[in-house]
Amino acid sequence: MLFMYSLCNILMIYLLIISFFFFSLGFYFIMNSLVYFIEYELFMFNGSQIVMTLLFDWMSLIFMSFVLFISSLIIYYSSEYMLNDKFINRFVILLLMFIFSMMFMIISPNLISILLGWDGLGLVSYCLVIYYQNVKSFNAGMITALSNRVGDSMLLMSIAWMFSYGSWNYFMYIDFFSMSFDIKLIGTLIVIAGMTKSAQIPFSPWLPSAMAAPTPVSSLVHSSTLVTAGVYLLIRFNPLYNNSYLSSILLFISLTTMFMSGFCANFEFDLKKIIALSTLSQLGLMMSILSFGYVYLAFFHLLTHALFKALLFMCSGVVIHSVKDCQDIRYLGNLFFQMPLTCACFCIASLCLCGMPFLSGFYSKDLILEFYSMGYSNLFSYFIFYFSTGLTVSYSIRLIYYLVVKDFSFFSYHYVSDDNLIMLKSMFVMVFFSILGGSSLMWILFPTPYLVVIPFILKFMVIFVCFLGFWAGYLTSKYNLFDFMLNISYKGIFMYSGMMWFMPYITIKFPYYYLFLGLNVNKSTDFGWFELFGGQGLFNILSFLSNKNQFVQNNLFNLFFMIISFWFIFIFLI
Structure with missing residues (x-):
């Protein structure tokens, strides 16, 4: 255990050094x-170049x-969270493989190398x-893997469709062929x-299902990677x-996802699933701001969101770790007097x-909402x-109320404290960057300040929606309005809202029949007729004939003597 602790410390230091080097290099760029575009041709096949390409x-x-910075803190965090795990070395190696796959995908402008990093993310996330x-x-892993395989197949089809262009470097053809069908x-x-x-x-149900992974994995996987x-x-x-028509479809789907996840999070009682939603x-x-074409704004929110979402998962991991792995928020409460530092970070x-003013989320979310206006x-x-923004505030305040304000409902005798x-330490570092990261990133990414001039009502709409969501979340938590929906009259509504509009059942049931059909076809063909008349059947027939031939050759004299004897007996009888 001491060896793994020192190994995690060394990995954290190395990843932090590389992270700060990349950040200063990005600032210089x-x-x-x-x-910088680095290209190395491996070989050429039918006029198509197989090239290793790196884009810096x-x-x-x-x-x-950012990925390396969060990963370094997560590995340091894991050295205590996974302390009693017998296979912590396997866990750290899987995390490093995950980080490497993400790095490979980030710097790849080539569809084939993107697919390698993309598939690496899917495989290691399943593990x-x-x-x-x-x-x-196991069920959560299967849902995760099968959902992500749809995206892998789409990338494979796009690679096959770009085969006729002579290269898979996508940016070489975007402007020239922007109006073509291909x-x-x-x-x-x-x-x-x-x-x-x-x-x-x-494809939403796999994200809450993936909360079956350890909390450090959730902190890394579901925040920044x-x-x-x-x-x-898509950036x-x-x-x-x-x-194009795709931007309208993407806007509709992303808005529906926002509304569905925010609405369902207000009915959820699993701590990690609320954060996943x-x-x-x-x-x-x-995705919605990407559909409008504001690429840098979406990237800005992606970075700020990675900081505070990793911190949120870290805090939830400490809470779960302290209350004997209980994730139901109805059993928690009044933790501020027992875990003041963790609750403050949370x-x-x-x-x-x-998106409270002057914290990191404010700079990106407020700008996104004003651009949307x-x-x-x-x-x-x-x-x-x-409305989805107001729902975000509502379930956040509900979560704070259940963890900090209401009465503690766990064991009568318990020991919960900030002794981790x-x-x-890793959470305090993340708190510092969660507070100052938004303003610092805005000064770096947007050297010319944005001035969004809109009417007074639209300008203060964000603050108004935040306070409205605060009020709704506090009232529903204090008076347990959603708990009353568990009775007979409203149980259906509660189940519909708490189960992501029954989407997990649809996701499981829809491929079930096709997988079952594939199993039957496989049993009757690959393990059935193909075995009888295919390679295995041919092998059995040849083995049988070979054995008979060997028998004949080994007993040739005896057979000759028996045939001659039978022949003489036959002639004598005649």
């Missing part, structure tokens, strides 16, 4: 408008620095989700792939779907999520957008 610009460098080896983790089809496939990885409707890979892919491929809501926010992260959108989508020093 922004100031000098630099882009300010976006990839800063994103890599991490089933890390606790039980039936629930590029529109590739854009459709890429958008579907991004929707699967970022868990947009109808796996779920943001789809958003990052890179933005010209393919911008100002909040991640889903923020992903819908990024409240700061939740307020960042709400200036955009050409109908009243319905405008209402859904702001290593986890607290």
Whole structure:
């Protein structure tokens, strides 16, 4: 255990050094408008180049620095959270493989190398989700893997469709072929792939199911790596779907995802699933602003969201760790007097999520909402957008109320305190960046300040919606309004809202029949007729004939003597 603790410390230091190096390099690239493109041709096949390509610009460098920074703190955090785990070395190696896959995807402008990193993320995430080896983790891992395989197949089809272009470097053809049918089809496939990885409707159920993984995995995977890979892919491929029918479809799906996840989070009682649904809501926010074409704004919110969402998962992990792995928020409460530091960090992260002024979430969310107010959108989508923002504040305040304000409902005799020093240290570092990260990033990414001039009512609409959501979340929590819906009259509504509009059942039932049909076809063909008349049957026939031939050759003299004897007996009898 001491060896693994020192190993985690060494890994944390190395990752932090590389992270700060990448960040300073990205800052230098922004100031000098630099882009480095490194290409190495491996071989050529039928006129198509198989090339290892690396793209270094300010976006990839800063994103890599954030991923490495969060990963270093998560590994340090894991050294205490996973202390009693017998296979902690396997856990750390899986985390490092996950980080490497994400790095590879970030710096790849080539569809094939993107697929390698993309598939690496899916495979390692499956291994991490089933890390606790039980039936629930296995089912969650299967839902995660099968949902992400849809996106992998879309990338494979886009690679096959780009085969005739002579190269898979997508940015070489975006402008020239922007109106062709091929590029529109590739854009459709890429958008579907991004929707699967970022868990947009109808692929949403895998994200809450993936909470079966250990909490450090959730802090890393569902804040800055796996779920943001789809958003990052759509940021890179933005010209393919911008100002087309795809942007309208993406806007509709992302707004529906925002509303659904925010609404269902108010009915959820699992601590980690509430935070997972909040991640889903923020992903819908990024996708919706991407559909308007504001690429840098979506990237800005992606970075700020990674900071406070990782902190939120860290705090929830400390709470779960302290109360004997209980995740039901109805058993918790009044933790501020027992875990003041953890609760303070949790409240700061939740307020960042709400977009409270001058915290990191405020700078990106407020700017997104004001840009949305200036955009050409109908009243319905405008209402859904702001209503979903109010729902974000509502479930955040509800979560704070259940953890901090209401009475403690766990065991009568308990020991809960802030004695997890290593986890607290990593959380304090993340708190510092969650508070100051938004303003610092805004000064770096947008050297010229944005001045959004809109009417007074629209300008203060964000603050008004935040206070309205605060009031709604406090009242529903104090008077247990959602608990009353558990009675016979409203149980159906509660089940519909708490089960993500029954989407997990649809997701499981829809592929079930096709998988069952495939099993039967496989049993009757590959394990049936193909075995009898295919390679295995041919092998059995040849083996039988070979054995008979060997028998004949080994007993040739005896057989000859028996045949001659029978012949003489036959003649004598005649």
